[in-house]
Amino acid sequence: MNTRATKDLLYQQVARIGKVVSSPRRLELIELLCQGEKSVEQLAGDANMTVKLASAHLKELKAARLVETQRRGKHIYYRLVDSGVADLWVMLRRLAGHRLLELQAALTTLTKRPDELLPVGSRQLLQQARRGDIIVIDVRPADEYAANHLPHARSLPLAELKRRLHELPADRPVVAYCRGPFCLMAHQAVALLTKHGYRAQRLEDGVAEWRARGLPLAA
Amino acid sequence: MNTRATKDLLYQQVARIGKVVSSPRRLELIELLCQGEKSVEQLAGDANMTVKLASAHLKELKAARLVETQRRGKHIYYRLVDSGVADLWVMLRRLAGHRLLELQAALTTLTKRPDELLPVGSRQLLQQARRGDIIVIDVRPADEYAANHLPHARSLPLAELKRRLHELPADRPVVAYCRGPFCLMAHQAVALLTKHGYRAQRLEDGVAEWRARGLPLAA
DNA sequence: CTATCATTCCAATACTCTTTGGAATGATAG
DNA sequence: CTATCATTCCAAAGAGTATTGGAATGATAG
Numbered sequence: 001m002n003t004r005a006t007k008d009l010l011y012q013q014v015a016r017i018g019k020v021v022s023s024p025r026r027l028e029l030i031e032l033l034c035q036g037e038k039s040v041e042q043l044a045g046d047a048n049m050t051v052k053l054a055s056a057h058l059k060e061l062k063a064a065r066l067v068e069t070q071r072r073g074k075h076i077y078y079r080l081v082d083s084g085v086a087d088l089w090v091m092l093r094r095l096a097g098h099r100l101l102e103l104q105a106a107l108t109t110l111t112k113r114p115d116e117l118l119p120v121g122s123r124q125l126l127q128q129a130r131r132g133d134i135i136v137i138d139v140r141p142a143d144e145y146a147a148n149h150l151p152h153a154r155s156l157p158l159a160e161l162k163r164r165l166h167e168l169p170a171d172r173p174v175v176a177y178c179r180g181p182f183c184l185m186a187h188q189a190v191a192l193l194t195k196h197g198y199r200a201q202r203l204e205d206g207v208a209e210w211r212a213r214g215l216p217l218a219a
Numbered sequence: 220m221n222t223r224a225t226k227d228l229l230y231q232q233v234a235r236i237g238k239v240v241s242s243p244r245r246l247e248l249i250e251l252l253c254q255g256e257k258s259v260e261q262l263a264g265d266a267n268m269t270v271k272l273a274s275a276h277l278k279e280l281k282a283a284r285l286v287e288t289q290r291r292g293k294h295i296y297y298r299l300v301d302s303g304v305a306d307l308w309v310m311l312r313r314l315a316g317h318r319l320l321e322l323q324a325a326l327t328t329l330t331k332r333p334d335e336l337l338p339v340g341s342r343q344l345l346q347q348a349r350r351g352d353i354i355v356i357d358v359r360p361a362d363e364y365a366a367n368h369l370p371h372a373r374s375l376p377l378a379e380l381k382r383r384l385h386e387l388p389a390d391r392p393v394v395a396y397c398r399g400p401f402c403l404m405a406h407q408a409v410a411l412l413t414k415h416g417y418r419a420q421r422l423e424d425g426v427a428e429w430r431a432r433g434l435p436l437a438a
Numbered sequence: 439c440t441a442t443c444a445t446t447c448c449a450a451t452a453c454t455c456t457t458t459g460g461a462a463t464g465a466t467a468g
Numbered sequence: 469c470t471a472t473c474a475t476t477c478c479a480a481a482g483a484g485t486a487t488t489g490g491a492a493t494g495a496t497a498g
Contacts, residue, residue, distance in 0.1 A: 003403055004267060010401050011243035014315040018246070022237035023486080024230035040444060048223060053487070055445060065317075074443050074496055084314060091310060095303060096233040098284075182229050184222055242456085259474060272457065274475060293466055293473050 020064040021092060025049065026057045033067060034086045034208035035140060035179055036147025037079035083211055090212040093181070122215055125175065125203070126151060134173045136203075139189040148207045150177065151218045158185045165196055173199040180206030239283040240311060244268065245276050252286060253305045253427035254359060254398055255366025256298035302430055309431040312400065341434055344394065344422070345370060353392045355422075358408040367426045369396065370437045377404045384415055392418040399425030 020026060028047045032038060038046070044054035058078055061067040066085045067078050080086055120128070129136045129152035136153040138145045145155035156164060158178075168174060174193055178185035186202045193200035211217055239245060247266045251257060257265070263273035277297055280286045285304045286297050299305055339347070348355045348371035355372040357364045364374035375383060377397075387393060393412055397404035405421045412419035430436055 007247070007401065007403075008243060011246045014246055014311050015241050015243045017311050017315045018237055018239075018241035019485095020237075022234050022241040024227060024234045025486090027230045027233055027237070028226070050488085051444070052446095052489095056486085059445085066314075071444095071495080074441095076444060076495095084317070088310060088314060091303075091307060092233050092236050095285075095307060096236045098303070182226065184226075238455095244456090269458085270474070271459095271476095275456085278475085290465080290474095293471095295465095295474060 016064055017066075020060055020066060021088065023057065023060075025053070026061060027089070027092075029054065029057055029061065030066070030080070030085065030089050031179060031182065031208070033078060033080050034089060034206070035144040037070075037077045039075040039077050041075070043078065086208040087212050090208055097181075122205070122210070122213065126215070129153070129175075132172075134175055135168060136175045136177070137168075137189070139176050139178050139185045144179075146219075148217050148219055150207065150210060151216055153177070153218075158189055161189055161192060165193075168193075168198065170198065173201065175201050175203050177203035178206060180204070180209055235283055236285075239279055239285060240307065242276065242279075244272070245280060246308070246311075248273070248276055248280065249285070249299070249304065249308050250398060250401065250427070252297060252299050253308060253425070254363040256289075256296045258294040258296050260294070262297065305427040306431050309427055316400075341424070341429070341432065345434070348372070348394075351391075353394055354387060355394045355396070356387070356408070358395050358397050358404045363398075365438075367436050367438055369426065369429060370435055372396070372437075377408055380408055380411060384412075387412075387417065389417065392420065394420050394422050396422035397425060399423070399428055 021030070025047065029043055032043055032046050040051055040054055040058065043058070044051045047054065049057075058067065062069065062078075065081060068081050070077050070079070125134075125136070128134045129150075136150060137156040138149050138153045139156060139158040139161065141157050141159075142155055145153075145157075149155070156167070176186040176189040176193070178187075178189075181204050183206065190200045190202045207217060240249070244266065248262055251262055251265050259270055259273055259277065262277070263270045266273065268276075277286065280297075281288065284300060287300050289296050289298070344353075344355070347353045348369075355369060356375040357368050357372045358375060358377040358380065360376050360378075361374055364372075364376075368374070375386070395405040395408040395412070397406075397408075400423050402425065409419045409421045426436055
């Protein structure tokens, strides 16, 4: 029994998972896939890279068994193998956020108005949304809403928000969410809503964070 | 607001955590530190590397805020910053184990006898240990036992096991555990015990796995 | 067949990481 | 002061990674 050699082999295998999540590009792809399955084209577009580069990174993710593919028509769709991968993303982000001051600094420059952040707990939010005391809107693209969304949330993509403002009752507070803490869409939505007289706040969580906490989702 | 640049920065910060856990050596150090704090010398010895190399890797871990140091006398002791780091290690290993067939293959070559693995649930194990129906032994070095161990376990380091065999009652089953699934000490202990007529089984978990499941520990 | 979507191959550049060596520097105990 | 423990600096070899380019190949829909 060659102890050293075997141990090295074991750690090396685990390190493969680490290697895969050591690239900012791949992390961005993982975050996008947390929103639901997407084609290579969509992924490349959303993450600002060429299709070829996205393809290369997705190949790595697939080799590590973090994502899987399915062909439908002309497109090949990628999705996370299971929610454990989303949990890994949430955990890494949480660890990074707790430890790396640089990240916190970067995040606060994004969120110029800390007051727009939602002060309310998750379960309380759900209750208020169910009763209709507040309106929860999902400002991601419609297909991501279709794949998975928070209970009692309605889809109102950022791109359509301006011309569909009238759909929102002006007398109730609005809570907007998007892909998670790194996503800027909810942020912009809140800015727009506030400018038009709404009481709007941002929910930092996305569906991945929501699920990682064991909270329910709707599809 | 330069969206792209900011996003890149955010993902880059998270990728730093990934980078740190993309090295087999550093993972081994993390696993060792899951057992309790250790000096550089100890770590280097346990992980079969030179002090200088260990020092370099520990520097990386420290830069990522996964470990912290404390000087006591001539030695500098390293420890995990909090149990979230141990959880990350457990999570990565679990993901790797679920996904990478190579890892499973390597593990089964280690465990030539699958029957030696404990078939019993964690809570049930605790109960039996508390009642004294079984003897749970911690075969890690004594200082790791001192730092943290399973409830109702007694310390019986592998190095001393042979000459302290008489301390174990021959009429009750023995369950041995060590640093976790990647550690071979419990394995060897079970082999030795079985050879001497004991009914011995191996518990795959170590203290990190135990804690990650929310189960209690003793110190 | 043609257009589209995705991957692959070969190649090149630039970059980063790992590991080792030798030598030097700090910090501490006794 | 001396021995021990740990880190640091400079340097270098070697391996691996990321990204881009051009061109080609598969797979599918219509």
